[in-house]
Amino acid sequence: MKKLIIRTETSDDYAIVENLTREAFWNVYRPGCVEHYVLHCLRSLPExxxxxxxxxxxxxxxxxxxMYSRASITCDDGSCLPIVIFGPLSVAPEHQRRGIGSALVRHSLALAKSLGCGAxxxxxxxxxxxxxGxxxxxxxxxxxxGLPRSEPTPFFMVKELTVGYLAGVTGTYADPPGYFxxxxxxxxxxxxFPLxxxxxxxxxxx
Ligand SMILES: CC(C)(COP(=O)(O)OP(=O)(O)OC[C@H]1O[C@@H](n2cnc3c(N)ncnc32)[C@H](O)[C@@H]1OP(=O)(O)O)[C@@H](O)C(=O)NCCC(=O)NCCS
Known part of the structure:
Protein backbone atom coordinates (compact mmCIF):
# COMPACT_ATOMS: atom_id res chain seq x y z
CA MET A 1 0.00 0.00 0.00
CA LYS A 2 1.22 3.52 -0.82
CA LYS A 3 1.92 5.96 2.00
CA LEU A 4 -1.04 6.39 4.33
CA ILE A 5 -1.90 9.97 5.26
CA ILE A 6 -4.16 10.74 8.21
CA ARG A 7 -5.79 14.15 7.98
CA THR A 8 -8.79 16.06 9.29
CA GLU A 9 -12.04 15.33 7.48
CA THR A 10 -13.59 18.24 5.56
CA SER A 11 -17.19 18.72 4.50
CA ASP A 12 -16.12 17.73 0.97
CA ASP A 13 -15.39 14.24 2.34
CA TYR A 14 -18.76 13.75 4.04
CA ALA A 15 -20.54 11.81 1.28
CA ILE A 16 -17.52 9.58 0.60
CA VAL A 17 -17.09 8.85 4.30
CA GLU A 18 -20.78 8.02 4.75
CA ASN A 19 -20.54 5.54 1.89
CA LEU A 20 -17.31 4.09 3.31
CA THR A 21 -19.00 3.65 6.70
CA ARG A 22 -21.95 1.93 5.05
CA GLU A 23 -19.62 -0.41 3.14
CA ALA A 24 -17.61 -1.24 6.28
CA PHE A 25 -20.61 -1.99 8.52
CA TRP A 26 -23.01 -3.50 6.00
CA ASN A 27 -24.36 -6.86 7.26
CA VAL A 28 -21.60 -7.05 9.92
CA TYR A 29 -23.61 -6.50 13.11
CA ARG A 30 -27.14 -6.74 11.68
CA PRO A 31 -28.77 -7.10 8.26
CA GLY A 32 -27.78 -3.81 6.58
CA CYS A 33 -26.43 -1.22 9.01
CA VAL A 34 -27.26 2.03 10.79
CA GLU A 35 -23.78 3.48 11.33
CA HIS A 36 -23.69 5.66 8.19
CA TYR A 37 -26.85 7.38 9.37
CA VAL A 38 -25.59 7.65 12.95
CA LEU A 39 -22.45 9.31 11.60
CA HIS A 40 -24.53 11.63 9.43
CA CYS A 41 -26.60 12.72 12.45
CA LEU A 42 -23.69 13.02 14.88
CA ARG A 43 -22.00 15.61 12.66
CA SER A 44 -24.85 18.05 13.33
CA LEU A 45 -24.72 17.72 17.12
CA PRO A 46 -22.81 20.03 19.46
CA GLU A 47 -21.02 16.96 20.86
CA MET A 67 -14.82 10.37 14.57
CA TYR A 68 -15.08 11.54 18.17
CA SER A 69 -17.83 13.10 20.26
CA ARG A 70 -17.96 14.74 23.66
CA ALA A 71 -19.64 12.64 26.36
CA SER A 72 -19.64 12.51 30.13
CA ILE A 73 -19.65 10.32 33.19
CA THR A 74 -22.40 10.99 35.69
CA CYS A 75 -20.49 10.61 38.93
CA ASP A 76 -22.04 9.13 42.05
CA ASP A 77 -21.25 12.35 43.93
CA GLY A 78 -23.56 14.24 41.57
CA SER A 79 -20.84 15.84 39.45
CA CYS A 80 -20.28 15.35 35.74
CA LEU A 81 -16.89 14.38 34.30
CA PRO A 82 -16.27 15.20 30.63
CA ILE A 83 -14.77 12.46 28.50
CA VAL A 84 -14.71 11.71 24.77
CA ILE A 85 -15.93 8.68 22.85
CA PHE A 86 -15.23 7.57 19.32
CA GLY A 87 -17.11 5.80 16.57
CA PRO A 88 -18.10 4.85 14.05
CA LEU A 89 -14.62 3.62 13.08
CA SER A 90 -14.55 2.27 9.54
CA VAL A 91 -12.05 0.81 7.12
CA ALA A 92 -13.03 -0.05 3.54
CA PRO A 93 -13.63 -3.83 3.47
CA GLU A 94 -11.01 -4.51 0.79
CA HIS A 95 -8.38 -2.63 2.85
CA GLN A 96 -9.08 -4.16 6.28
CA ARG A 97 -6.41 -6.00 8.30
CA ARG A 98 -3.60 -3.86 6.94
CA GLY A 99 -3.18 -1.62 9.96
CA ILE A 100 -5.37 1.27 8.81
CA GLY A 101 -7.82 0.99 11.72
CA SER A 102 -4.95 0.77 14.20
CA ALA A 103 -3.26 3.80 12.63
CA LEU A 104 -6.48 5.81 12.93
CA VAL A 105 -7.01 4.82 16.57
CA ARG A 106 -3.41 5.53 17.60
CA HIS A 107 -3.20 8.82 15.71
CA SER A 108 -6.55 10.06 17.04
CA LEU A 109 -5.75 9.09 20.64
CA ALA A 110 -2.52 11.09 20.48
CA LEU A 111 -4.37 14.04 18.96
CA ALA A 112 -7.14 13.82 21.58
CA LYS A 113 -4.52 13.87 24.31
CA SER A 114 -2.85 16.92 22.76
CA LEU A 115 -6.26 18.64 22.70
CA GLY A 116 -6.59 18.08 26.44
CA CYS A 117 -9.09 15.21 26.52
CA GLY A 118 -8.73 13.39 29.86
CA ALA A 119 -10.21 9.98 29.03
CA GLY A 133 -4.52 0.33 26.14
CA GLY A 146 -28.94 0.42 32.51
CA LEU A 147 -26.93 -2.67 33.46
CA PRO A 148 -26.37 -3.97 37.00
CA ARG A 149 -22.96 -2.86 38.26
CA SER A 150 -22.20 -6.47 39.22
CA GLU A 151 -22.71 -7.65 35.62
CA PRO A 152 -19.44 -7.92 33.65
CA THR A 153 -19.39 -5.53 30.67
CA PRO A 154 -16.08 -6.32 28.92
CA PHE A 155 -17.34 -4.56 25.79
CA PHE A 156 -17.33 -1.21 27.59
CA MET A 157 -13.79 0.10 27.94
CA VAL A 158 -11.96 3.21 28.92
CA LYS A 159 -8.49 4.69 28.54
CA GLU A 160 -7.05 7.57 30.48
CA LEU A 161 -5.20 10.12 28.36
CA THR A 162 -4.27 12.13 31.44
CA VAL A 163 -2.82 9.85 34.10
CA GLY A 164 -5.12 9.79 37.13
CA TYR A 165 -8.03 11.49 35.34
CA LEU A 166 -10.42 8.77 36.54
CA ALA A 167 -8.80 8.23 39.94
CA GLY A 168 -11.35 8.30 42.73
CA VAL A 169 -14.24 8.55 40.28
CA THR A 170 -17.23 6.22 40.45
CA GLY A 171 -20.11 6.74 38.12
CA THR A 172 -22.18 5.80 35.11
CA TYR A 173 -21.81 6.32 31.39
CA ALA A 174 -24.72 6.41 28.96
CA ASP A 175 -24.41 6.60 25.18
CA PRO A 176 -25.41 10.08 24.01
CA PRO A 177 -28.86 10.34 22.38
CA GLY A 178 -27.22 10.80 18.96
CA TYR A 179 -26.26 7.12 18.96
CA PHE A 180 -29.90 6.03 18.86
CA PHE A 193 -27.22 5.12 -1.59
CA PRO A 194 -26.80 2.38 -4.20
CA LEU A 195 -29.04 -0.58 -3.46
C1 LIG B 1 -12.70 -2.86 13.03
C2 LIG B 1 -11.92 -2.20 11.89
C3 LIG B 1 -12.06 -0.70 11.99
C4 LIG B 1 -10.45 -2.59 12.09
O1 LIG B 1 -9.68 -1.93 11.11
P1 LIG B 1 -8.53 -2.73 10.34
O2 LIG B 1 -7.76 -1.76 9.54
O3 LIG B 1 -9.15 -3.88 9.62
O4 LIG B 1 -7.70 -3.29 11.58
P2 LIG B 1 -6.12 -3.41 11.74
O5 LIG B 1 -5.50 -3.87 10.44
O6 LIG B 1 -5.59 -2.18 12.33
O7 LIG B 1 -6.04 -4.55 12.81
C5 LIG B 1 -6.34 -5.87 12.42
C6 LIG B 1 -6.55 -6.70 13.64
O8 LIG B 1 -7.77 -6.31 14.23
C7 LIG B 1 -8.61 -7.43 14.40
N1 LIG B 1 -9.98 -7.02 14.21
C8 LIG B 1 -10.50 -6.37 13.18
N2 LIG B 1 -11.83 -6.17 13.40
C9 LIG B 1 -12.11 -6.72 14.60
C10 LIG B 1 -13.28 -6.86 15.37
N3 LIG B 1 -14.47 -6.39 14.96
N4 LIG B 1 -13.19 -7.48 16.55
C11 LIG B 1 -12.01 -7.96 16.99
N5 LIG B 1 -10.86 -7.88 16.30
C12 LIG B 1 -10.93 -7.26 15.12
C13 LIG B 1 -8.13 -8.40 13.33
O9 LIG B 1 -8.46 -9.72 13.67
C14 LIG B 1 -6.64 -8.17 13.35
O10 LIG B 1 -6.09 -8.86 14.44
P3 LIG B 1 -4.60 -9.41 14.43
O11 LIG B 1 -3.71 -8.22 14.29
O12 LIG B 1 -4.46 -10.09 15.76
O13 LIG B 1 -4.53 -10.33 13.25
C15 LIG B 1 -12.37 -2.68 10.50
O14 LIG B 1 -12.22 -4.08 10.43
C16 LIG B 1 -13.80 -2.31 10.17
O15 LIG B 1 -14.07 -1.26 9.59
N6 LIG B 1 -14.76 -3.21 10.51
C17 LIG B 1 -16.18 -3.01 10.24
C18 LIG B 1 -16.74 -1.91 11.08
C19 LIG B 1 -16.43 -2.10 12.57
O16 LIG B 1 -16.61 -3.17 13.14
N7 LIG B 1 -15.96 -1.00 13.20
C20 LIG B 1 -15.63 -1.00 14.61
C21 LIG B 1 -16.85 -0.99 15.46
S1 LIG B 1 -16.49 -0.90 17.18
Whole structure:
Protein backbone atom coordinates (compact mmCIF):
# COMPACT_ATOMS: atom_id res chain seq x y z
CA MET A 1 0.00 0.00 0.00
CA LYS A 2 1.22 3.52 -0.82
CA LYS A 3 1.92 5.96 2.00
CA LEU A 4 -1.04 6.39 4.33
CA ILE A 5 -1.90 9.97 5.26
CA ILE A 6 -4.16 10.74 8.21
CA ARG A 7 -5.79 14.15 7.98
CA THR A 8 -8.79 16.06 9.29
CA GLU A 9 -12.04 15.33 7.48
CA THR A 10 -13.59 18.24 5.56
CA SER A 11 -17.19 18.72 4.50
CA ASP A 12 -16.12 17.73 0.97
CA ASP A 13 -15.39 14.24 2.34
CA TYR A 14 -18.76 13.75 4.04
CA ALA A 15 -20.54 11.81 1.28
CA ILE A 16 -17.52 9.58 0.60
CA VAL A 17 -17.09 8.85 4.30
CA GLU A 18 -20.78 8.02 4.75
CA ASN A 19 -20.54 5.54 1.89
CA LEU A 20 -17.31 4.09 3.31
CA THR A 21 -19.00 3.65 6.70
CA ARG A 22 -21.95 1.93 5.05
CA GLU A 23 -19.62 -0.41 3.14
CA ALA A 24 -17.61 -1.24 6.28
CA PHE A 25 -20.61 -1.99 8.52
CA TRP A 26 -23.01 -3.50 6.00
CA ASN A 27 -24.36 -6.86 7.26
CA VAL A 28 -21.60 -7.05 9.92
CA TYR A 29 -23.61 -6.50 13.11
CA ARG A 30 -27.14 -6.74 11.68
CA PRO A 31 -28.77 -7.10 8.26
CA GLY A 32 -27.78 -3.81 6.58
CA CYS A 33 -26.43 -1.22 9.01
CA VAL A 34 -27.26 2.03 10.79
CA GLU A 35 -23.78 3.48 11.33
CA HIS A 36 -23.69 5.66 8.19
CA TYR A 37 -26.85 7.38 9.37
CA VAL A 38 -25.59 7.65 12.95
CA LEU A 39 -22.45 9.31 11.60
CA HIS A 40 -24.53 11.63 9.43
CA CYS A 41 -26.60 12.72 12.45
CA LEU A 42 -23.69 13.02 14.88
CA ARG A 43 -22.00 15.61 12.66
CA SER A 44 -24.85 18.05 13.33
CA LEU A 45 -24.72 17.72 17.12
CA PRO A 46 -22.81 20.03 19.46
CA GLU A 47 -21.02 16.96 20.86
CA UNK A 48 -19.27 16.37 17.52
CA UNK A 49 -15.54 17.23 17.58
CA UNK A 50 -14.52 18.21 14.02
CA UNK A 51 -10.77 18.30 14.86
CA UNK A 52 -11.04 14.61 15.79
CA UNK A 53 -12.93 13.49 12.70
CA UNK A 54 -10.08 12.01 10.69
CA UNK A 55 -9.69 10.20 7.40
CA UNK A 56 -6.94 7.81 6.34
CA UNK A 57 -6.01 8.38 2.72
CA UNK A 58 -3.66 6.69 0.26
CA UNK A 59 -3.09 7.92 -3.29
CA UNK A 60 -5.97 10.35 -2.88
CA UNK A 61 -8.47 7.64 -1.89
CA UNK A 62 -10.15 7.65 1.52
CA UNK A 63 -9.75 4.17 3.00
CA UNK A 64 -10.72 4.73 6.62
CA UNK A 65 -12.39 7.14 9.04
CA UNK A 66 -12.77 7.75 12.76
CA MET A 67 -14.82 10.37 14.57
CA TYR A 68 -15.08 11.54 18.17
CA SER A 69 -17.83 13.10 20.26
CA ARG A 70 -17.96 14.74 23.66
CA ALA A 71 -19.64 12.64 26.36
CA SER A 72 -19.64 12.51 30.13
CA ILE A 73 -19.65 10.32 33.19
CA THR A 74 -22.40 10.99 35.69
CA CYS A 75 -20.49 10.61 38.93
CA ASP A 76 -22.04 9.13 42.05
CA ASP A 77 -21.25 12.35 43.93
CA GLY A 78 -23.56 14.24 41.57
CA SER A 79 -20.84 15.84 39.45
CA CYS A 80 -20.28 15.35 35.74
CA LEU A 81 -16.89 14.38 34.30
CA PRO A 82 -16.27 15.20 30.63
CA ILE A 83 -14.77 12.46 28.50
CA VAL A 84 -14.71 11.71 24.77
CA ILE A 85 -15.93 8.68 22.85
CA PHE A 86 -15.23 7.57 19.32
CA GLY A 87 -17.11 5.80 16.57
CA PRO A 88 -18.10 4.85 14.05
CA LEU A 89 -14.62 3.62 13.08
CA SER A 90 -14.55 2.27 9.54
CA VAL A 91 -12.05 0.81 7.12
CA ALA A 92 -13.03 -0.05 3.54
CA PRO A 93 -13.63 -3.83 3.47
CA GLU A 94 -11.01 -4.51 0.79
CA HIS A 95 -8.38 -2.63 2.85
CA GLN A 96 -9.08 -4.16 6.28
CA ARG A 97 -6.41 -6.00 8.30
CA ARG A 98 -3.60 -3.86 6.94
CA GLY A 99 -3.18 -1.62 9.96
CA ILE A 100 -5.37 1.27 8.81
CA GLY A 101 -7.82 0.99 11.72
CA SER A 102 -4.95 0.77 14.20
CA ALA A 103 -3.26 3.80 12.63
CA LEU A 104 -6.48 5.81 12.93
CA VAL A 105 -7.01 4.82 16.57
CA ARG A 106 -3.41 5.53 17.60
CA HIS A 107 -3.20 8.82 15.71
CA SER A 108 -6.55 10.06 17.04
CA LEU A 109 -5.75 9.09 20.64
CA ALA A 110 -2.52 11.09 20.48
CA LEU A 111 -4.37 14.04 18.96
CA ALA A 112 -7.14 13.82 21.58
CA LYS A 113 -4.52 13.87 24.31
CA SER A 114 -2.85 16.92 22.76
CA LEU A 115 -6.26 18.64 22.70
CA GLY A 116 -6.59 18.08 26.44
CA CYS A 117 -9.09 15.21 26.52
CA GLY A 118 -8.73 13.39 29.86
CA ALA A 119 -10.21 9.98 29.03
CA UNK A 120 -11.79 8.05 26.17
CA UNK A 121 -14.53 5.44 26.40
CA UNK A 122 -15.47 2.91 23.74
CA UNK A 123 -17.96 0.08 23.38
CA UNK A 124 -16.65 -2.68 21.15
CA UNK A 125 -14.34 -5.67 20.98
CA UNK A 126 -11.94 -5.97 23.92
CA UNK A 127 -9.71 -8.13 21.67
CA UNK A 128 -9.33 -5.19 19.31
CA UNK A 129 -9.32 -2.17 21.63
CA UNK A 130 -7.24 -3.83 24.35
CA UNK A 131 -4.19 -3.46 22.11
CA UNK A 132 -4.48 0.33 22.35
CA GLY A 133 -4.52 0.33 26.14
CA UNK A 134 -8.27 0.29 26.71
CA UNK A 135 -9.28 -1.58 29.85
CA UNK A 136 -12.69 -2.67 31.16
CA UNK A 137 -14.33 0.47 32.54
CA UNK A 138 -15.57 -1.39 35.61
CA UNK A 139 -11.96 -1.68 36.77
CA UNK A 140 -11.95 2.14 36.92
CA UNK A 141 -15.33 2.38 38.65
CA UNK A 142 -17.21 3.45 35.52
CA UNK A 143 -20.39 1.50 34.82
CA UNK A 144 -22.62 1.16 31.77
CA UNK A 145 -25.99 2.80 32.22
CA GLY A 146 -28.94 0.42 32.51
CA LEU A 147 -26.93 -2.67 33.46
CA PRO A 148 -26.37 -3.97 37.00
CA ARG A 149 -22.96 -2.86 38.26
CA SER A 150 -22.20 -6.47 39.22
CA GLU A 151 -22.71 -7.65 35.62
CA PRO A 152 -19.44 -7.92 33.65
CA THR A 153 -19.39 -5.53 30.67
CA PRO A 154 -16.08 -6.32 28.92
CA PHE A 155 -17.34 -4.56 25.79
CA PHE A 156 -17.33 -1.21 27.59
CA MET A 157 -13.79 0.10 27.94
CA VAL A 158 -11.96 3.21 28.92
CA LYS A 159 -8.49 4.69 28.54
CA GLU A 160 -7.05 7.57 30.48
CA LEU A 161 -5.20 10.12 28.36
CA THR A 162 -4.27 12.13 31.44
CA VAL A 163 -2.82 9.85 34.10
CA GLY A 164 -5.12 9.79 37.13
CA TYR A 165 -8.03 11.49 35.34
CA LEU A 166 -10.42 8.77 36.54
CA ALA A 167 -8.80 8.23 39.94
CA GLY A 168 -11.35 8.30 42.73
CA VAL A 169 -14.24 8.55 40.28
CA THR A 170 -17.23 6.22 40.45
CA GLY A 171 -20.11 6.74 38.12
CA THR A 172 -22.18 5.80 35.11
CA TYR A 173 -21.81 6.32 31.39
CA ALA A 174 -24.72 6.41 28.96
CA ASP A 175 -24.41 6.60 25.18
CA PRO A 176 -25.41 10.08 24.01
CA PRO A 177 -28.86 10.34 22.38
CA GLY A 178 -27.22 10.80 18.96
CA TYR A 179 -26.26 7.12 18.96
CA PHE A 180 -29.90 6.03 18.86
CA UNK A 181 -31.73 6.25 15.54
CA UNK A 182 -35.11 5.12 14.30
CA UNK A 183 -35.19 2.28 11.76
CA UNK A 184 -37.50 4.22 9.45
CA UNK A 185 -35.10 7.18 9.40
CA UNK A 186 -32.20 4.85 8.60
CA UNK A 187 -34.18 3.31 5.73
CA UNK A 188 -35.08 6.73 4.33
CA UNK A 189 -31.43 7.84 4.50
CA UNK A 190 -30.21 4.55 3.06
CA UNK A 191 -32.39 5.02 -0.02
CA UNK A 192 -29.92 7.76 -1.10
CA PHE A 193 -27.22 5.12 -1.59
CA PRO A 194 -26.80 2.38 -4.20
CA LEU A 195 -29.04 -0.58 -3.46
CA UNK A 196 -27.41 -3.28 -1.31
CA UNK A 197 -28.93 -6.52 -0.11
CA UNK A 198 -29.57 -6.89 3.61
CA UNK A 199 -28.54 -10.36 4.74
CA UNK A 200 -29.13 -12.19 8.01
CA UNK A 201 -25.74 -13.74 8.74
CA UNK A 202 -24.28 -15.80 11.60
CA UNK A 203 -22.53 -13.71 14.27
CA UNK A 204 -24.65 -10.60 13.86
CA UNK A 205 -25.72 -9.00 17.14
CA UNK A 206 -29.22 -7.91 16.05
C1 LIG B 1 -12.70 -2.86 13.03
C2 LIG B 1 -11.92 -2.20 11.89
C3 LIG B 1 -12.06 -0.70 11.99
C4 LIG B 1 -10.45 -2.59 12.09
O1 LIG B 1 -9.68 -1.93 11.11
P1 LIG B 1 -8.53 -2.73 10.34
O2 LIG B 1 -7.76 -1.76 9.54
O3 LIG B 1 -9.15 -3.88 9.62
O4 LIG B 1 -7.70 -3.29 11.58
P2 LIG B 1 -6.12 -3.41 11.74
O5 LIG B 1 -5.50 -3.87 10.44
O6 LIG B 1 -5.59 -2.18 12.33
O7 LIG B 1 -6.04 -4.55 12.81
C5 LIG B 1 -6.34 -5.87 12.42
C6 LIG B 1 -6.55 -6.70 13.64
O8 LIG B 1 -7.77 -6.31 14.23
C7 LIG B 1 -8.61 -7.43 14.40
N1 LIG B 1 -9.98 -7.02 14.21
C8 LIG B 1 -10.50 -6.37 13.18
N2 LIG B 1 -11.83 -6.17 13.40
C9 LIG B 1 -12.11 -6.72 14.60
C10 LIG B 1 -13.28 -6.86 15.37
N3 LIG B 1 -14.47 -6.39 14.96
N4 LIG B 1 -13.19 -7.48 16.55
C11 LIG B 1 -12.01 -7.96 16.99
N5 LIG B 1 -10.86 -7.88 16.30
C12 LIG B 1 -10.93 -7.26 15.12
C13 LIG B 1 -8.13 -8.40 13.33
O9 LIG B 1 -8.46 -9.72 13.67
C14 LIG B 1 -6.64 -8.17 13.35
O10 LIG B 1 -6.09 -8.86 14.44
P3 LIG B 1 -4.60 -9.41 14.43
O11 LIG B 1 -3.71 -8.22 14.29
O12 LIG B 1 -4.46 -10.09 15.76
O13 LIG B 1 -4.53 -10.33 13.25
C15 LIG B 1 -12.37 -2.68 10.50
O14 LIG B 1 -12.22 -4.08 10.43
C16 LIG B 1 -13.80 -2.31 10.17
O15 LIG B 1 -14.07 -1.26 9.59
N6 LIG B 1 -14.76 -3.21 10.51
C17 LIG B 1 -16.18 -3.01 10.24
C18 LIG B 1 -16.74 -1.91 11.08
C19 LIG B 1 -16.43 -2.10 12.57
O16 LIG B 1 -16.61 -3.17 13.14
N7 LIG B 1 -15.96 -1.00 13.20
C20 LIG B 1 -15.63 -1.00 14.61
C21 LIG B 1 -16.85 -0.99 15.46
S1 LIG B 1 -16.49 -0.90 17.18
Missing amino acids: FIPQLSLVAEAEGLILGHI VAITGSSAYYGRF FIPSQSKGIFYD VRDEDVDAFDAR KEKLKLPGQLA
